[in-house]
Each structure stands twice: as structure tokens, then as C-alpha cells.
Amino acid sequence: MAMKCVLMNSFIKNLALKNHDKCAAAITRFISTQKSASSKLFFLPASPSAKLLQPTTTALTATRFQKMDSKNFSTSGPQPSNLTFRQLLDYATFTYTYILGDNASKKAIIIDPVLERVERDAKLLKELQFDLIYALNTHMHADHITGSGELGRIFQNCKSVISKHTSAQAQKYIDDGDVIEFGKFKLECLSTPGHTDGCVSYLLRDHGLVFTGDALFVRGCGRTDFQQGIPQLLYNSVHKKLFSLPDHFLIYPGHDYNGNMSSTVWEEKTYNPRLTKPFEEFKKIMDNLNLPKPKLIDVAVPGNMVDGLLDKK
């Protein structure tokens, strides 16, 4: 306790003196005296001279902050934070793929990889020195073939993942409430059916990020006119599962056709032209979209049934 007082006095004194590096050092050492505090409080130095600034969607835990040095920095990649986050786009199908990596353990996951972009994604993962352990699908896609199976051939520890409420092959099946762990991070599986019956959203709750697949787009949502699509189910999924998240949570969709990359729960609750409507009106909209059949559905669905491993068909 005496040491704690010394450290807190140093913190207070240096804060008053605006000596923020010393201030940060004191609070870091203080935290290190607390056995279990590290996972619960984040401390970020904000001085431009501090090398531990936090530039990403992630927060720097006290533990990480404490351990950070030049060696650790270089081995854990470029970002002095526990989480690496990347959004990637497949221009051909307007599909977003997401990489989430734990910089400490170097374990990573990928959400909705696209078969034709596996080479790009694998290269990036290797450059960032990640070991891919899960390739997750939000659902069985109708517009592109998943890269999850192929990634499992490149990364030996990688398991493909999809909802148990699909007829697709995968190495791990998930259900509502299941948790996918990568390093210290926990990704919650939220069952959000309606576009298909096996649609899942993935939630990184403590970072306020939700990956909604085709359940919810920026100012839109997935169609409900094939593959067990049911407007009532989708409406309930979005309202009960996604709109009940905190307003500021960032939504990362499965696609966007207008150049938007993200939104928030608040924005979609306020501005989504379909899902802000009463259900009957929503249903009318969804039943009258008159969209053409997806170009690749006859290739994509059989391909996704076998996890994108076309030589296994």
C-alpha cells in the first residue's frame, strides 16, 4: 500500500506539473500493483510524445501498456494495441471481409472471407504475423463463394465456422449465445435470422463493434425472397437483437452498394428507410423489392454447401 501511495502521489504531482509521461508511468506502475485490475481499466497516454498512442478501434489495456517496449512492439506488429482491426472489400460482389486479431497472442479470426480474395487476405494475415484460428461466415451466401474452407488449407489451425441452422459444411457449428475466442477477445454469436434462417451477427461487445452480415446494412437490409428469407423474422432479429445494443455501437455490414463502410445502432434506428417503419410497412417494402435473382446463386450456394472447397463437390 505504501508503494501505491508513492505512485499515486507521483501521478498527482506529475499531473499537476503537466508531466504526462511521468504521470502515465506512475499510473501504469500503480496498475501493475493491482493483481486483477488490468483487464478492467484502460489508460491511454495522449501526449504526442508518448509512443503508445491509440490509433485504432481498440483500447490499450493497462497490462499491455505495462508490458509495451520496443521489442514487444515490433513482434506484435505495427499497432500498440491489443486488437488489430481491418475491413476489406471485394469489389466484384461488394462484400466486406473483416480481420480481427489479438496482438498479444497473435491469434486472429476472419469474418466472411471471399474465395477470390483468399490470396490477398492470407498474405495480409501473414504480413501481420497472425495465426488464423477461425474463418467465420455470417450465413450461407448466395452472391459469392466463401473463402473459409480455402483459408483452412493455408492456416493449419483455422476452423471454418457457420451457424448450425444451415446446411453448409463447416468445422465448427455455432448457435445463438455461443462465444468465439481469439486470444483474450470474445466474439458473441447473435442469431439474427430472416435474410436466411442461419444468419448470425458477431458482436465484440467490449469494443462496441457488431458485424451484421446481411441482417442489417447501412440504411438497408438483406433481401428476404429466397433461402428461407422471412420478413417477420428479419424484422424481429434487427429490432430485438441489434437495435437493443447501445446506440453508439458501430455496425459493420456484410455488403454496401453505395460506398458506406459502417454505421451505428443510433443511425439505423433513426434513419434506416426500411427498419424504422412499422412491421406491416416493412413487409410491404420487402415483398415488393422485385430484385433480380443473384447472378451467382446457382454457383454460390452449392459452393458454400461445401465450405467453398469446390474440388470436394
Next chain:
Amino acid sequence: MAMKCVLMNSFIKNLALKNHDKCAAAITRFISTQKSASSKLFFLPASPSAKLLQPTTTALTATRFQKMDSKNFSTSGPQPSNLTFRQLLDYATFTYTYILGDNASKKAIIIDPVLERVERDAKLLKELQFDLIYALNTHMHADHITGSGELGRIFQNCKSVISKHTSAQAQKYIDDGDVIEFGKFKLECLSTPGHTDGCVSYLLRDHGLVFTGDALFVRGCGRTDFQQGIPQLLYNSVHKKLFSLPDHFLIYPGHDYNGNMSSTVWEEKTYNPRLTKPFEEFKKIMDNLNLPKPKLIDVAVPGNMVDGLLDKK
């Protein structure tokens, strides 16, 4: 000082008891007793139960944390953070546009808006309740017409901005070292010529974000074979101005043709296939790209000379 001791004791006690909400409250109140500390130290509550979690690229300052309540939250939009950050894409020209907004003052800027996407961008800015005060160009583009002039017609406080080392019309000209302020945020202008002689990168230093325009792409860079492009200048700009930034700073480029949205200084210093080479080799690469003339150059450059206000040509 007595109050500070009480608060720090409360902090220490609650940290030991793992009562992190009370702990956060104590440290916040402590910070509020420090007149100038708020701009230098960030405190983030990490408990899932805390409603002030930080989901974006931004950090929650102690000041903001202290002031946060449901009213403040709703008026400042969806994100309980000081900064709103959005990346947007023009699919036609693979151009990235960026919106940065101060949630407290509701002042926002936009970087590299595209004329054909002005309607989309203006709609989003209005939905997010921002007052656009600057529309910045990283340079005079050859592949698309800027939306900066048109945005000035929609947002009456908006000034278009470009380097003084161009022949383009704008309402504000900047030079190396100038600072663009929006609310409490300061964007530094780094002169990074070489692709054109008026290329500028914009740096939000305390968030570790740099918007590099066509000076530096993800694993690439802008061409140097027209509009005063000079390989030596570009090489120096990247090495001296951009690669000297901290390794973990996030790079947001002006374009990407492979579906990448960001990189880091570390990644480009390590993996950029052109700029990791010695200069002579870089020059050889740049001199032998044999790229076709940009499709729209004969429309874009004259259009950008008049800030995209084509009726003024």
C-alpha cells in the same frame, strides 16, 4: 488537495474491490479537479456494463467522459466520443473520402470529396448533425472532379481548401505546417509532393491517423508521370514526412484498387513493394509503370481548376 486525496483514495479502494464503475467515477472527478489535465489523459471504462465504451478510432477524453449524460449523448449524435470518423468510397474511381467530425462542437471536415458523391456525403453529414466547415483536397486530382466547391454551396460555412502549390481555385490555401481546426481537433498539413507538386497529407496526430492522398497507398503510391510528378520528390516526401511518423499510425490513402482500406506506417515501411527499395530502384519502377493516361484527366483537371464548380468554367 484534500478533495483530490479523497477521490484518489476512492479510486484506490474501488480498484482493489474491483468496483470499476465507482473507480472510473473517482478518477473522472479527480481529473475534473485538474484544470488542464483533461486534454492530456484519456480514461476509458472497460466494463461491459459501462455505457461509455469507446468503439471508434477515437478516445474519450476525461472532459468528455465527465460531461457525458443521456442528453449530451443524444445531441452529439450516436457516438459517445469526441470524434466521428467515416471512410467512404467512390466505386467509379476507387477514391476514398473521409469525414471527421467533432461531436462536441458539431464542426466537421471532409477530405477528398468526389463531385458525383456530394449528395451522399451531404446527406450523411446532415443526418449526423454536423456543420461542415472545410472541404479539403489532398491535391488537384486527375481522375475525378472534386466535390469541395459543391459542398460549399450546400454548407454555408464550408470553405474549400487546397495547397497553395497548385493552380486550383479554393477558398483557403494551405502550406506545410499549417493547421486546420475543427472544434477541438487540429489537423496538421504535411507537404508531401511528388505525385503532384501540390500534394498534402493531413495528420490527426493525437489520434494517430494520417490521410495520405496519392502520396502513399496501401502497398503502393501515386504515379509520377504527369502533373509535375517527380519520383525523387515523392520518395523524399514518403521517407521524410510519412515514414518518420510512429510505426502504429494508421494510413488512410486516397485510393485503393484491391479492397484495402487502411495500413500502418510500420506495414508500409516493411512491405511497400516500391518505397522499401533504394531510390534508384524506386525511380526505375516509377519510370516504367507504363500506365494508361487517366480516363478522365482532360475533364478532371480543368474541373478541379475551378473547384469542381463546372458552371464557372
